[in-house]
Amino acid sequence: MNKKFFKVITRAKALSLFTELPVMEQERIETRDSAGRILGRTIVAPCDVPHFERSTMDGFAVFADDTFEATESKTVNLSFVGDVTMGQETTLTLKTGQAISIPTGGMVPVGANAVVMIEYTEMDGKRVFIKRRVAPGENIIRRGSDIARKDVLLKAGMKIRPQDIGTLSACGIIAVDVYKKPSVAIISTGDELVPPEQEPFPGVIRGINAYTLHSMTERYGGIPVDFGITKDVFGKLKGFIRQALANSDIVVISGGSSVGTKDITLDCITALSGSHILANGLALKPGKPTILAMVNNKPVIGLPGHPVSCMVIFYLIVKPLIEKMVLRDKRIGEQNKIQARITENVSSVSGREEYIRVSLIEKNEGVWAQPIPGGSHVISSLGKSDGIARIDLESEGIEQGTLVDVFIM
Amino acid sequence: MNKKFFKVITRAKALSLFTELPVMEQERIETRDSAGRILGRTIVAPCDVPHFERSTMDGFAVFADDTFEATESKTVNLSFVGDVTMGQETTLTLKTGQAISIPTGGMVPVGANAVVMIEYTEMDGKRVFIKRRVAPGENIIRRGSDIARKDVLLKAGMKIRPQDIGTLSACGIIAVDVYKKPSVAIISTGDELVPPEQEPFPGVIRGINAYTLHSMTERYGGIPVDFGITKDVFGKLKGFIRQALANSDIVVISGGSSVGTKDITLDCITALSGSHILANGLALKPGKPTILAMVNNKPVIGLPGHPVSCMVIFYLIVKPLIEKMVLRDKRIGEQNKIQARITENVSSVSGREEYIRVSLIEKNEGVWAQPIPGGSHVISSLGKSDGIARIDLESEGIEQGTLVDVFIM
Numbered sequence: 115m116n117k118k119f120f121k122v123i124t125r126a127k128a129l130s131l132f133t134e135l136p137v138m139e140q141e142r143i144e145t146r147d148s149a150g151r152i153l154g155r156t157i158v159a160p161c162d163v164p165h166f167e168r169s170t171m172d173g174f175a176v177f178a179d180d181t182f183e184a185t186e187s188k189t190v191n192l193s194f195v196g197d198v199t200m201g202q203e204t205t206l207t208l209k210t211g212q213a214i215s216i217p218t219g220g221m222v223p224v225g226a227n228a229v230v231m232i233e234y235t236e237m238d239g240k241r242v243f244i245k246r247r248v249a250p251g252e253n254i255i256r257r258g259s260d261i262a263r264k265d266v267l268l269k270a271g272m273k274i275r276p277q278d279i280g281t282l283s284a285c286g287i288i289a290v291d292v293y294k295k296p297s298v299a300i301i302s303t304g305d306e307l308v309p310p311e312q313e314p315f316p317g318v319i320r321g322i323n324a325y326t327l328h329s330m331t332e333r334y335g336g337i338p339v340d341f342g343i344t345k346d347v348f349g350k351l352k353g354f355i356r357q358a359l360a361n362s363d364i365v366v367i368s369g370g371s372s373v374g375t376k377d378i379t380l381d382c383i384t385a386l387s388g389s390h391i392l393a394n395g396l397a398l399k400p401g402k403p404t405i406l407a408m409v410n411n412k413p414v415i416g417l418p419g420h421p422v423s424c425m426v427i428f429y430l431i432v433k434p435l436i437e438k439m440v441l442r443d444k445r446i447g448e449q450n451k452i453q454a455r456i457t458e459n460v461s462s463v464s465g466r467e468e469y470i471r472v473s474l475i476e477k478n479e480g481v482w483a484q485p486i487p488g489g490s491h492v493i494s495s496l497g498k499s500d501g502i503a504r505i506d507l508e509s510e511g512i513e514q515g516t517l518v519d520v521f522i523m
Numbered sequence: 524m525n526k527k528f529f530k531v532i533t534r535a536k537a538l539s540l541f542t543e544l545p546v547m548e549q550e551r552i553e554t555r556d557s558a559g560r561i562l563g564r565t566i567v568a569p570c571d572v573p574h575f576e577r578s579t580m581d582g583f584a585v586f587a588d589d590t591f592e593a594t595e596s597k598t599v600n601l602s603f604v605g606d607v608t609m610g611q612e613t614t615l616t617l618k619t620g621q622a623i624s625i626p627t628g629g630m631v632p633v634g635a636n637a638v639v640m641i642e643y644t645e646m647d648g649k650r651v652f653i654k655r656r657v658a659p660g661e662n663i664i665r666r667g668s669d670i671a672r673k674d675v676l677l678k679a680g681m682k683i684r685p686q687d688i689g690t691l692s693a694c695g696i697i698a699v700d701v702y703k704k705p706s707v708a709i710i711s712t713g714d715e716l717v718p719p720e721q722e723p724f725p726g727v728i729r730g731i732n733a734y735t736l737h738s739m740t741e742r743y744g745g746i747p748v749d750f751g752i753t754k755d756v757f758g759k760l761k762g763f764i765r766q767a768l769a770n771s772d773i774v775v776i777s778g779g780s781s782v783g784t785k786d787i788t789l790d791c792i793t794a795l796s797g798s799h800i801l802a803n804g805l806a807l808k809p810g811k812p813t814i815l816a817m818v819n820n821k822p823v824i825g826l827p828g829h830p831v832s833c834m835v836i837f838y839l840i841v842k843p844l845i846e847k848m849v850l851r852d853k854r855i856g857e858q859n860k861i862q863a864r865i866t867e868n869v870s871s872v873s874g875r876e877e878y879i880r881v882s883l884i885e886k887n888e889g890v891w892a893q894p895i896p897g898g899s900h901v902i903s904s905l906g907k908s909d910g911i912a913r914i915d916l917e918s919e920g921i922e923q924g925t926l927v928d929v930f931i932m
Binding site for chain 2 (some may be wrong): 261
């Protein structure tokens with residue numbers, strides 16, 4: 115039995131070692147279909163919105179000074195000189211002493227500088243009786259008051275939301291450059307694995323990591339490329355990885371990342387030309403048996419085979435890599451992190467970051483996080499969880515009632 | 524001018540009036556592709572996971588009692604009688620005084636009830652020297668200890684996550700019944716509107732609601748059916764709505780929902796046979812001009828035309844309807860709600876629920892919500908926001924520093 119050892123490093127250190135991570139190319143897509151994509155370059159407004167003065171009310175466009183003395187009991191009487199039609203450019207010009215009927219959203223005619231709400235007027239066909247004064251600019255949306263030409267509309271690296279599609283569309287930006295999604299090749303290795311659709315005989319189990327990783331890849335902004343299950347045979351696994359590298363931007367391999375005799379992932383990666391092992395082992399629980407490497411400018415990650423640690427490491431390592439490859443920037447609310455109080459004392463080992471599965475409970479005093487028991491092989495423990503709570507590297511545990519960050523998974 | 528009036532009701536009341544909302548049919552899809560879909564029926568485990576006893580360590584399967592006196596200095600010596608091969612059913616049976624080599628994940632042979640880690644053993648080919656005692660069950664995963672037959676795996680109404688796909692797949696459940704997504708027909712009405720790709724002349728503007736609503740529909744679990752922009756002409760709009768009803772599960776119309784002369788949405792819905800107006804006006808800001816109706820068992824919603832109120836009402840009314848139609852149940856972390864302290868005093872009118880656009884700022888003491896100024900027509904105000912903060916119905920405002928619920932939009 116050849117002895118192998120981990121040489122663990124922290125998660126933060128591990129992520130910092132990916133200094134040569136490539137940035138994805140961009141592609142142009144229709145703005146209306148761009149929700150959820152990552153914007154490739156900062157966009158500034160090419161025009162003013164609105165591009166003409168609009169009324170915010172149904173009423174009469176006037177010259178504000180004319181209404182100065184108007185009251186309910188002593189109206190100001192203006193000459194009615196026409197209507198602004200909704201959706202049409204008006205050619206009317208307003209002179210002092212005149213009023214022009216205007217609908218909500220209608221174009222304010224030249225010469226007018228305010229709109230009196232219809233509720234504060236009466237008319238007899240020729241004259242308009244104004245019952246209340248208006249200030250200059252009242253009930254008018256000025257040109258460029260929503261979006262001014264050259265305003266920054268959306269910054270590069272932001273995830274595009276429905277409201278952003280609205281802002282861009284309002285300026286006539288109907289196509290945007292977004293980063294292509296990184297493709298993630300997913301390989302499972304393990305002599306004991308059969309696909310979920312097979313009835314496993316005693317001694318073998320259903321390999322579920324190919325499915326969970328597929329789904330997580332889509333959820334976190336990648337395109338899964340499924341390579342299925344291979345046996346723990348050096349030539350086979352190496353061949354899978356080589357083929358995966360030729361067909362994807364990131365390669366993940368679940369299983370074979372520990373230091374047992376059957377664990378060959380490290381050997382396979384090392385044997386590839388152009389490979390550079392960044393880490394073998396993380397100061398992290400669950401997920402110690404993790405391998406990080408770059409092979410010819412592409413990240414290759416050996417994930418633990420245990421289903422829980424496999425998903426947790428995907429979340430903690432692969433998701434950030436996907437995000438780095440599209441220079442992702444995040445709004446605060448997008449971090450999917452909430453604070454909760456832990457329901458019981460949890461011990462931990464200092465020098466190792468720990469993530470415990472928790473279910474969230476809403477009580478009057480706020481949200482509480484209840485630890486879910488079970489080792490990293492207990493698939494159902496993650497299904498029962500709402501997320502994972504972090505216990506920091508230097509902590510020796512957390513006391514009941516302490517606020518913890520819970521990352522919703 | 525025929526006078527029309529709102530008769531406002533609260534949002535909670537409005538939602539409660541949809542008593543005859545249909546529930547979507549279900550469809551069977553592959554489990555691996557089911558992430559994000561809503562489970563149609565509660566699933567119980569058809570089998571135990573694991574379905575045989577497995578070792579959690581590389582080592583030797585033993586009868587625990589045999590190791591009772593083992594210490595580092597005085598080992599217990601057992602007869603080596605063979606190996607368990609990974610991924611194969613073992614036919615070996617262990618008798619007292621014997622040890623069988625076993626890999627992590629290997630099948631524990633009949634007769635063995637514990638595994639000694641390889642680190643605490645030595646062997647000479649015939650004998651295994653045990654240096655540490657093990658308790659019965661130690662380093663063994665019992666049959667059904669992860670998932671027991673008849674355990675509830677996932678409840679109806681839950682959104683399926685990657686880890687749920689893992690749990691289901693582990694039991695060989697490779698297809699699931701999920702609710703079909705409600706289709707949402709999207710109509711925009713307005714004489715002043717042109718599609719975003721057109722250069723608007725003075726007097727007309729780009730209609731963006733068709734795009735934002737399309738994107739929100741997808742984001743919140745519906746299938747958009749785009750009907751584009753129509754003029755504020757009774758026969759035309761009514762025709763659009765009738766056609767939309769024939770081709771979708773929910774109909775939304777943006778624009779024409781207020782009480783001006785050009786606002787014809789209410790008249791159009793009322794004129795349809797089988798229509799039942801539930802509400803005309805909400806005690807809500809932004810979004811007062813909202814029409815809620817059922818037409819032949821399908822919800823028809825008249826949304827405000829102003830882009831901000833349009834999106835906010837979609838979020839507050841249409842999203843819950845989509846969720847009700849698939850009997851959606853939510854985990855706490857899925858509510859996309861965070862608590863933040865408001866950065867300034869905000870006044871409000873009692874008797875009206877108010878939602879203010881806010882951007883979130885992370886300070887040392889926690890997250891703060893900064894109100895974004897601008898009326899409900901200011902498109903860019905929602906683009907600058909991270910979410911909307913609620914001011915309750917009976918509140919007359921909130922003081923600086925007060926904790927508010929912010930719904931991430």
